Amino acid sequence: MAEALRLDIQAAKDKMQARRGTSREMRRLTKHLANDEQVEVMAGGVYGTGRGLVVLTDRRLLFVLEALNRQVAEEFPIEKVSSVRWSAAFTGGSMTIATLGVEVEIAxxxxxDGKQMMDAIDERLATSPLPRHT
Structure with a gap:
C-alpha cells in the first residue's frame, strides 16, 4: 500500500489540475523540506532538461526532480525573488523567476496550475517587507 502524503502536500495536490509526471516528486518531497515548512501550492513544470514539481512553501519556491538517474532540487528563497512573470501559450505556459539578477524559466x-502558482507568489511578494522591482 502506498504511503499517504503529508496533509499539506495532499491539499496542494488536490488543487492541481495536471499531476502527470510528478508522483515520484510528491512522494519524496518531504526529504527536501524542513519539518515545520508548509507546502502551499504545487505545479508540474520543466526546468532545464527535466519535468518535475514546482513547489511554493511558506519559505521558498522550490523545483524538485526525482528521476531514476538523477535528482535535482533548486531553491529560490522568497526574500531573494525580485519578480515573476507568466507567459501563456496555446497548450500551457511558462513562469520566469528573477532572483538577484538571474532569471530562470520553468516551462x-x-x-x-500556473495561474494558481503565480497568484500565490504575487500575493507573497506584495506582502513582503522587502522592496520589489519589476
Missing part, C-alpha cells in the same frame, strides 16, 4: 506548466 510546460498547466495554465490553471
Amino acid at each position: 510546460g506548466m498547466n495554465k490553471k
Whole structure:
C-alpha cells in the first residue's frame, strides 16, 4: 500500500489540475523540506532538461526532480525573488523567476496550475517587507 502524503502536500495536490509526471516528486518531497515548512501550492513544470514539481512553501519556491538517474532540487528563497512573470501559450505556459539578477524559466506548466502558482507568489511578494522591482 502506498504511503499517504503529508496533509499539506495532499491539499496542494488536490488543487492541481495536471499531476502527470510528478508522483515520484510528491512522494519524496518531504526529504527536501524542513519539518515545520508548509507546502502551499504545487505545479508540474520543466526546468532545464527535466519535468518535475514546482513547489511554493511558506519559505521558498522550490523545483524538485526525482528521476531514476538523477535528482535535482533548486531553491529560490522568497526574500531573494525580485519578480515573476507568466507567459501563456496555446497548450500551457511558462513562469520566469528573477532572483538577484538571474532569471530562470520553468516551462510546460498547466495554465490553471500556473495561474494558481503565480497568484500565490504575487500575493507573497506584495506582502513582503522587502522592496520589489519589476
